[in-house]
Amino acid sequence: MFLSTIVLGFINSIILALVALGFNLTFGISGVANFAYGGLYVFAGLTAWIFINIVKLPYIVSILLSIAATSLFGALIYRFILQRVRGIELSEVIATFGIGLAVLELFRYLGFYGFEYTLPVMFEGSINLFVVTVSIQRVMIVIIGIALAGGIWFFTHHTKIGLAFRGIAQDEYTALTLGIDSDFIATLSVAFGSTIAAISAVAIFPLGTISIEQGYVVLINALAVSIVGGLGSTGGLIIAAFIIGYLQTFTSAYIDTQWVMFVPPLIILAVLALKPSGLFGKQKELEERV
Amino acid sequence: MHNSPLLRVNNITKRFGGITAVNEITFEIKKGELLGVIGPNGSGKTTLANLITGFVKPTSGTITFHGKDIHSLPPHKRVLLGIARTFQMVKPFYQLAAYKNLIIPLCSQRVKDMEGGKYGERDDIALDLLEEVGFERDSRVAYKPASILPQGYLKRLELAKAIALFPDLIILDELFSGLSLAEVASIIPIIEKLRVQGKAIIMIEHRLKELFRIADRIIVLNFGEKIAEGNADEVMESKAVKNAYLGAETE
Numbered sequence: 001m002f003l004s005t006i007v008l009g010f011i012n013s014i015i016l017a018l019v020a021l022g023f024n025l026t027f028g029i030s031g032v033a034n035f036a037y038g039g040l041y042v043f044a045g046l047t048a049w050i051f052i053n054i055v056k057l058p059y060i061v062s063i064l065l066s067i068a069a070t071s072l073f074g075a076l077i078y079r080f081i082l083q084r085v086r087g088i089e090l091s092e093v094i095a096t097f098g099i100g101l102a103v104l105e106l107f108r109y110l111g112f113y114g115f116e117y118t119l120p121v122m123f124e125g126s127i128n129l130f131v132v133t134v135s136i137q138r139v140m141i142v143i144i145g146i147a148l149a150g151g152i153w154f155f156t157h158h159t160k161i162g163l164a165f166r167g168i169a170q171d172e173y174t175a176l177t178l179g180i181d182s183d184f185i186a187t188l189s190v191a192f193g194s195t196i197a198a199i200s201a202v203a204i205f206p207l208g209t210i211s212i213e214q215g216y217v218v219l220i221n222a223l224a225v226s227i228v229g230g231l232g233s234t235g236g237l238i239i240a241a242f243i244i245g246y247l248q249t250f251t252s253a254y255i256d257t258q259w260v261m262f263v264p265p266l267i268i269l270a271v272l273a274l275k276p277s278g279l280f281g282k283q284k285e286l287e288e289r290v
Numbered sequence: 291m292h293n294s295p296l297l298r299v300n301n302i303t304k305r306f307g308g309i310t311a312v313n314e315i316t317f318e319i320k321k322g323e324l325l326g327v328i329g330p331n332g333s334g335k336t337t338l339a340n341l342i343t344g345f346v347k348p349t350s351g352t353i354t355f356h357g358k359d360i361h362s363l364p365p366h367k368r369v370l371l372g373i374a375r376t377f378q379m380v381k382p383f384y385q386l387a388a389y390k391n392l393i394i395p396l397c398s399q400r401v402k403d404m405e406g407g408k409y410g411e412r413d414d415i416a417l418d419l420l421e422e423v424g425f426e427r428d429s430r431v432a433y434k435p436a437s438i439l440p441q442g443y444l445k446r447l448e449l450a451k452a453i454a455l456f457p458d459l460i461i462l463d464e465l466f467s468g469l470s471l472a473e474v475a476s477i478i479p480i481i482e483k484l485r486v487q488g489k490a491i492i493m494i495e496h497r498l499k500e501l502f503r504i505a506d507r508i509i510v511l512n513f514g515e516k517i518a519e520g521n522a523d524e525v526m527e528s529k530a531v532k533n534a535y536l537g538a539e540t541e
Contacts, residue, residue: 160393160397163386163390163393163394163397164394164397166383166385166386167383167386167394170383170384170385170386171381171383173345173377173381174377174381174382174383174451175394176345176364176365176366176369177343177365177369177374177375177377177381177451178369178394178395178398178451178454178455179366179369179370179395179398179399179400179455180366180394180398181364181366182366
């Protein structure tokens with residue numbers, strides 16, 4: 001039991017890290033807290049479902065189209081809405097939250113709920129890991145999660161546009177002075193965050209059904225991981241994902257499954273009360289206020 | 291053409307609500323010229339720098355650079371045309387190594403257009419530039435993150451970031467502040483070399499003695515207005531300048 005909890009906790013933690021990566025990437029670069037993240041996640045899942053089941057496109061084409069559409073959606077959100085309220089944080093939050101709500105509730109209004117809304121797995125089958133049988137889809141999620149985190153690290157540390165991303169993240173004023181178009185980079189940051197939301201969606205939804213509620217759950221999980229890890233810190237995010245992931249898995253195994261949903265909000269409250277900049281956050285001004 | 295001004299600021303005004311930070315200022319600067327901008331605190335010097343670099347938009351007036359009206363362009367587009375600046379409070383990318391701070395400007399479209407796109411991949415060019423502004427080549431300081439560098443190096447890095455854009459006009463906003471006399475003395479030859487290369491330089495300074503040694507011309511601001519213009523002797527003889535710096539004489 002204990003060993004299987006360890007294995008399942010590991011997978012759950014990677015899933016959490018995966019969904020939080022996109023939210024965190026966008027915030028880390030452009031300072032935009034994209035509360036439409038859950039909406040984008042469900043948008044990716046349902047557009048993939050529509051491409052597969054209504055348009056009747058092949059699986060891989062549908063997945064790629066849905067990821068592209070979600071990224072474009074993210075870019076358009078920045079260009080047409082966020083750019084106008086840039087720097088006014090409350091407006092950014094209200095705008096993105098409103099878009100997320102609109103997307104999710106529009107899908108609900110159109111009737112996209114029920115057990116028939118599922119995505120096929122990438123690979124069938126399962127393997128034995130130590131004492132527990134794990135579906136290959138879950139193993140794929142772990143591989144995708146690790147590859148994406150590694151890819152983002154490589155991108156931001158070893159490519160020119162990645163360097164520009166880090167420049168904007170550190171000081172938008174200086175970046176502008178050095179000829180970087182900060183709105184363009186911020187558009188890319190929201191688009192890339194949306195790409196990650198979409199990749200997580202098409203990887204994770206096959207584990208269950210596509211439900212509107214998952215949009216809200218994913219947003220809360222992404223927020224919990226980012227707040228605990230410290231907004232914008234990728235290393236902190238991974239550690240936070242493991243803390244929350246294992247807490248959830250142990251809660252499910254040793255207390256009761258119904259308490260799992262309480263873990264993210266409780267841990268958000270605890271961290272905000274004790275260390276508001278997160279475990280590894282760089283927003284020191286928050287520390288000084290406490 | 292040779293004598294036509296590189297930058298012409300024409301009747302520029304900036305109001306913030308009811309406060310007029312810059313009021314109908316007109317001046318110009320040619321290639322290879324060093325223009326000093328002085329004035330008491332709050333006289334509008336930094337607002338003027340922000341107007342030229344595009345960080346604030348003018349209430350009225352025009353700015354032409356290379357003969358082109360730029361007053362509505364965003365900052366990054368002005369950089370691509372050849373305007374670089376330093377900040378009074380240095381603004382490096384603190385988490386990046388000193389030389390990596392220069393990779394970003396060296397990757398900019400301007401440098402690509404001018405030099406063919408290879409500069410951004412060459413750390414040696416960044417290291418050469420740092421050496422030019424006084425980072426000792428074999429000291430490894432260039433590889434340290436900006437966050438741990440002392441003020442003297444940060445000011446040099448600020449200058450190097452501007453130079454790395456291969457600009458035609460550099461605005462130096464209180465570059466000398468917080469530096470020792472020896473440090474200022476070591477930076478002056480770097481600035482003079484830039485001028486010899488034909489770059490136009492606008493220096494906003496409080497260190498008047500050092501500025502007067504190198505400036506071709508000075509303009510003096512007070513309460514957002516230009517109260518004097520000329521060489522160092524002329525402006526210091528001006529009654530308006532004396533009043534601004536020492537207080538109005540009583541009758």
